[in-house]
Amino acid sequence: MLRRHLLLSVATIGLMGGSLPAFADSAAALRWIETEFTRSTLTKEQQIAEMEWFINAAKPFAGMEINALSEGIPTHTYESTVLTKAFEEITGIKVNHQILGEGEVVQAVQTQMQTNRNLYDIYVNDSDLIGTHSRMQQAYNLTDFMAGDGADVTNPGLDLDDFIGKQFTTGPDGKLYQLPDQQFANLYWFRKDWFDRQDLKDAFKAKYGYDLGVPVNWSAYEDIAQFFSEDVKQIDGVDIYGHMDYGKRAPDLGWRMTDAWLSMAGTGSVGEPNGIPIDEWGIRMEAGTCNPVGASVSRGGETNGPASVYAIAKWDEWLRKYAPPAAASYDFYQSLPALSQGNVAQQIFWYTAFTADMVKPKSEGNNTVDDEGNPLWRMAPSPVGPYWKEGMKVGYQDVGSWTILKSTPLDRAKAAWLYAQFAVSKTVDVTKSHVGLTFIRDSTVRHESFTERAPKLGGLVEFYRSPDRVRWSPTGVNVPDYPKLAQIWWQQIGDVNSGAFTPQQAMDRLAEEMDITMARMQAADEAANVYGGCGPRLNEPKDPAEWFAMENGPKAKLENEKVQGVTIAYEDIIKRWQ
Numbered sequence: 001m002l003r004r005h006l007l008l009s010v011a012t013i014g015l016m017g018g019s020l021p022a023f024a025d026s027a028a029a030l031r032w033i034e035t036e037f038t039r040s041t042l043t044k045e046q047q048i049a050e051m052e053w054f055i056n057a058a059k060p061f062a063g064m065e066i067n068a069l070s071e072g073i074p075t076h077t078y079e080s081t082v083l084t085k086a087f088e089e090i091t092g093i094k095v096n097h098q099i100l101g102e103g104e105v106v107q108a109v110q111t112q113m114q115t116n117r118n119l120y121d122i123y124v125n126d127s128d129l130i131g132t133h134s135r136m137q138q139a140y141n142l143t144d145f146m147a148g149d150g151a152d153v154t155n156p157g158l159d160l161d162d163f164i165g166k167q168f169t170t171g172p173d174g175k176l177y178q179l180p181d182q183q184f185a186n187l188y189w190f191r192k193d194w195f196d197r198q199d200l201k202d203a204f205k206a207k208y209g210y211d212l213g214v215p216v217n218w219s220a221y222e223d224i225a226q227f228f229s230e231d232v233k234q235i236d237g238v239d240i241y242g243h244m245d246y247g248k249r250a251p252d253l254g255w256r257m258t259d260a261w262l263s264m265a266g267t268g269s270v271g272e273p274n275g276i277p278i279d280e281w282g283i284r285m286e287a288g289t290c291n292p293v294g295a296s297v298s299r300g301g302e303t304n305g306p307a308s309v310y311a312i313a314k315w316d317e318w319l320r321k322y323a324p325p326a327a328a329s330y331d332f333y334q335s336l337p338a339l340s341q342g343n344v345a346q347q348i349f350w351y352t353a354f355t356a357d358m359v360k361p362k363s364e365g366n367n368t369v370d371d372e373g374n375p376l377w378r379m380a381p382s383p384v385g386p387y388w389k390e391g392m393k394v395g396y397q398d399v400g401s402w403t404i405l406k407s408t409p410l411d412r413a414k415a416a417w418l419y420a421q422f423a424v425s426k427t428v429d430v431t432k433s434h435v436g437l438t439f440i441r442d443s444t445v446r447h448e449s450f451t452e453r454a455p456k457l458g459g460l461v462e463f464y465r466s467p468d469r470v471r472w473s474p475t476g477v478n479v480p481d482y483p484k485l486a487q488i489w490w491q492q493i494g495d496v497n498s499g500a501f502t503p504q505q506a507m508d509r510l511a512e513e514m515d516i517t518m519a520r521m522q523a524a525d526e527a528a529n530v531y532g533g534c535g536p537r538l539n540e541p542k543d544p545a546e547w548f549a550m551e552n553g554p555k556a557k558l559e560n561e562k563v564q565g566v567t568i569a570y571e572d573i574i575k576r577w578q
Contacts, residue, residue, distance in 0.1 A: 032090065042426045061418070073182070116407040121413065124182070135532050162443050163179075163442075164183065185472040187379045187472075191376060200232065214381075216383055219386070225318060246328075247329070248328075254493060265307050265386075268392060281475065282303030282554075283301055292537075294539050313503040326338075340357060355379075377458055
């Protein structure tokens with residue numbers, strides 16, 4: 001009956017003026033619903049109705065070929081290889097969904113904004129650029145687009161309120177600039193099977209005086225790293241390590257730090273999702289304004305403050321002392337799947353985007369699951385450093401989001417917008433989320449199929465069903481031009497790992513270069529309104545001691561950065577998340 005209903009409905013649409021074959025698109029839609037998109041928060045009838053809408057809305061663009069770009073994680077691989085095929089068969093629009101490294105994606109976005117040449121019709125672009133897009137107004141304002149030029153191609157079932165990360169893709173003007181496509185947080189990852197061993201628990205408590213458990217602060221993390229690397233050393237005949245990270249000199253290394261690493265140590269001001277007036281990059285922007293005033297401590301920022309220097313020093317120290325020797329040459333894409341070798345006890349900064357790799361069966365070389373596929377590991381909130389205060393940002397969340405630049409012609413923008421909505425539609429989203437495990441819809445994470453699968457996902461479902469999920473946040477609006485500033489980071493951090501500079505020297509140089517770059521932005525904004533009047537307006541430098549003395553200034557150096565380690569039982573975290 002459902003098949004007959006769909007065929008008749010679309011045949012009627014065809015007779016009313018569509019030029020496509022009456023049954024081709026409807027048959028494809030039904031086939032995909034019955035064979036691929038078998039799990040959905042919609043009923044089958046509702047899925048059919050949603051696909052009918054896409055078929056009808058896409059008719060003016062049938063035969064068009066559009067280009068999309070994203071970085072390479074399992075979610076985007078699925079979109080590129082599976083969803084493009086489904087979308088073309090259902091709508092007649094061909095999508096070339098290219099996958100490149102994150103740095104190349106950011107570079108392409110920057111190049112298109114600078115040249116106004118339409119390199120790609122749509123990007124999955126991190127919401128870290130929300131400060132850039134809202135200032136420069138070179139991306140389609142989706143709020144106005146959906147109500148205006150794009151009204152005829154906006155899915156009435158899009159349900160924006162169902163998206164759990166839309167607050168991160170909304171500018172200070174209250175407008176939506178990006179539509180979330182995938183979302184993942186940095187959490188703490190640990191081998192629960194090892195942490196539960198009574199002999200290891202007894203040995204740890206005898207040495208450190210407190211229980212082996214999920215570390216609450218960086219001191220406890222360091223103690224655990226030292227314990228597994230220097231005391232335990234081997235488990236089941238395998239050399240093990242107490243820490244994992246990466247240190248390859250590449251753009252990934254910069255994002256490793258801007259992704260809330262400094263704020264987890266205690267850089268920035270109290271405030272969620274991002275500190276006010278100082279954010280997680282150490283950039284200062286006074287409350288109620290849109291003009292950044294500096295990154296250096298001498299201008300009221302905190303990029304080279306004691307908390308930031310401490311954060312970089314610990315990254316470097318732990319990488320050298322407690323991580324596998326190869327980790328120093330790993331990049332983002334190599335370090336996280338490396339955990340599946342099964343020789344690391346914990347990782348302080350682990351992205352949930354790699355859950356999909358960590359739940360692969362043992363037969364595929366994953367040594368962190370048992371014979372039944374149950375994870376031997378768990379995820380939990382990352383610990384915080386000694387400069388951190390209650391109410392500050394607790395960690396990073398990547399919200400890769402569909403972004404259309406204004407240099408894309410309107411007809412191509414409309415076709416691309418249809419593809420973006422298809423990729424996040426309720427018809428598709430549950431299936432896509434089972435592949436990539438990067439939740440964007442509240443209804444999806446609460447779907448019964450994830451209740452069933454939760455025990456095999458190590459805490460991921462519990463985290464994304466909890467109120468805590470919004471406490472992890474992307475880069476905020478203090479960053480005026482993400483591409484320009486982000487590219488400065490990795491060289492400075494790489495010089496720490498290579499031994500060329502001390503952490504203090506590197507962060508001093510980084511803060512100075514950020515201020516120099518923001519000074520150029522200020523000049524451009526004052527001369528040509530490049531940033532809509534919201535470009536930097538740098539403070540004049542003054543004695544850092546004056547800023548350290550201010551209540552909302554950067555934090556002065558602590559006499560003792562190594563506080564007593566504190567841990568918590570994993571079961572208590574799960575209770576809180578539930």
